[in-house]
Amino acid sequence: MEIFGTTLYLFLNLIIVTYASTPLCLLCPCNSQPNKPPNINCVNSNVSDILEKKFWIDDFNKSYAIQSLIYKHNDLKNLTTKFPLSNLTILDLSDNVIKEVGDGVFSGLQNMEQLILANNDIHHIKPEAFRGIYDKNEYFPLKSLRILDVSYNKIHTLHADTFEHIDELETLILKNNPFKFIDSQTLSAIASLVYLKELDISYTQLQNLPEYFMHTPKYLRILDLSGNNFTKIPSALGESHALEILYFNNNPLQYLAKSNAFPKIPMLRILHLSHMPLLERLCEYSLSQLCNLEELHVNYNAKLSTINSRAFLISNHEERHILLKKIFINNNNLSYLERGTLDMKNIENIDIKENPWSCDCLNQWLIDEVISVYLRIDEEAAKHLRCVKPTDMENKTLYDMHSQNKTMRCLRFYESSVESTWLLIGVVSGVLIGIAFAMFAVYIYRIKILNFGNFNYPAYSRV
Incomplete structure (x- = not known):
């Protein structure tokens, strides 16, 4: 009965709010629309006692209406005091120095939909940190929370029950934490989020994904694996049910071929393979399992010089192109794109500059x-697309040649470019000079040996 009474009290206090301005608006900028709760921006403020009741509850014991609170760059160290009752929906505590998140500190924020704890000093998250209020159908839920951002902290692992009070979470951002690998506890924690739609584990020093990593979150649509240490495509991606967007940027992959290609991801529509420091080529059938891919970003790859004409073909009984609608291959090291690499009939957006x-x-x-x-x-952009080589075509635009219906000449080896000729001359000259030096060294060596053999030792007497 006592628990029921407490729950009813909390519920009523969440419903009964006052639209009178919180005293926080005297200390921090507030903005709002008429008859709407204010958005409070306490960035780098002098408010050190942010959790004091006077900022949250009025003299009639009603909660001040607050839409969002941004409390960044304020030297907040320990989050162990509970937030007073409030109907706020967004709480941003990023860029502080929070080390500890106490039990149930957010339990009075039952309307909170988004919680940002990024860029703090958090090493561990206890399951009780997200403990909410009693509910006969759920286990003390923080029932409205849908987005949690704990990026840029020092988290190495997650307790298996980390999300037991927020199991309806839809977006989880773990970016820039030193996980290094997904252990069984962390795997269980993520697997418990059956309604998860977006997961960001970029820049977490991962080299692989565990088997069945994608099996449980059947609603996961967006996955960010950028900035990790993947040297091959994780086979676990083949377990995905609803994955539509994959970020695989900035991983040390050297090439993509049929032998190390993406597994079958039937729902994938958008793929990002940009800023790959080692990527040199896309070989034939490298994307053949991504049969529903519509948008491809393979740009800003300084070493990417080759895209095979069959890279975007589906390898079945009858070859056909992936029906790409948008492709971005700008800012690479491409000199050639073979005829038929793309099916231009379907292209709605393209960038090759x-x-x-x-x-x-x-x-x-x-x-x-x-x-x-x-x-x-x-x-x-099309009118400014320029030739870089051969030398006699340098800085001419493809647009001019297109508008004049020009046919470009085929290059023979010796006329491919002045630079190539000089490079060949340099290499041959270097080899000849090297041979000459070697022969000279052998000659000098043989002269010394001959002179040593003919050396007359001076006679001397043993007497």
């Missing part, structure tokens, strides 16, 4: 087909 394109007959289809589609999508 900032590549060292070679304007010769092997790229004629860029002039004939690609540039016309590019002009329709982004005329400004």
Whole structure:
């Protein structure tokens, strides 16, 4: 009965709020629409006693209406005092120095939908940190919380029951924590979030994903694995049920081929493979299992020089292109894009700028087909697309050649470029000079040996 009474009291206090301004608005900027709760911005403020009751409860014991509170850069160290009752929906405590999150500190924030604890000094999160209030159907839930951000902390592992009070979480951001690997406890914690839709575990020093990692979260739509140490595509991705968007940027993958390609991810629509420091080539059938891929970002890869003409083909009984609608391959090291690499009929958006394109007959289809589609999508960028080589074509635009219906010549080996010729001369000269030095060294050595053999020792007497 006592528990029921407490629950009823909390419920009534959450419903009965006053739209009178909280005293916090005298100390921090507040903005709101008419008859709407204020958004309070206490960034780098002088409010050190943010949890004092006077800022949250009025003289009639009613909660002040607050939409959101941003309390960043305020040297908040320990979060062990409970927040007073409030109907706020967003709480941002990032960029403080929080080390400890006490039991049930957020239990009075039953309307809170988003909690941001990023960029603090948190090493461990106890399950009781998110303990809410009694509910006969759930286990002391913090029932409205849907987004939790604990990025940029020092978390190595999660307790298996970390999310037992917030098991309806939809977005979990663990970015920039030193996990290094997903242990069984962490795997259990994440698996408990059956309604999870978005997971960010980028920059967590991971090298692989455990088996069945994607099996339980059947609603997971967005996964960010960027900035880790993956040298191959995790096979666990093949267990995904609803994955639509995958970020795999900035991983040390050198190439993608059929042998190390993505597993079958039937729902995947958008893939990011950008800022890959070692990526050199996309080989044939490297994306063949992603049959429903619509949008591909493979840009800002300084070493990417080759995309095989079959890279975007589905390898079945009858080969066909992945029906890409948007492709971004700008800011790479591409000189050639073979005819037929893309099915231009389906392209709705494309970006190929900032590549060292070679304007010769092997790229004629860029002039004939690609540039016309590019002009329709982004005329400004298309008109500034320039040749980088050969030397006599340098800085000429593909647009000019397209508009003049020009046919680019085929390069023979000796006329490919002045730079190539000089490079060949340099290499041959270096080899010849090296041989000459070696022969000279052998000659000198043999002269010394001969002189040593003919050396006349002076005679001397033993007497």
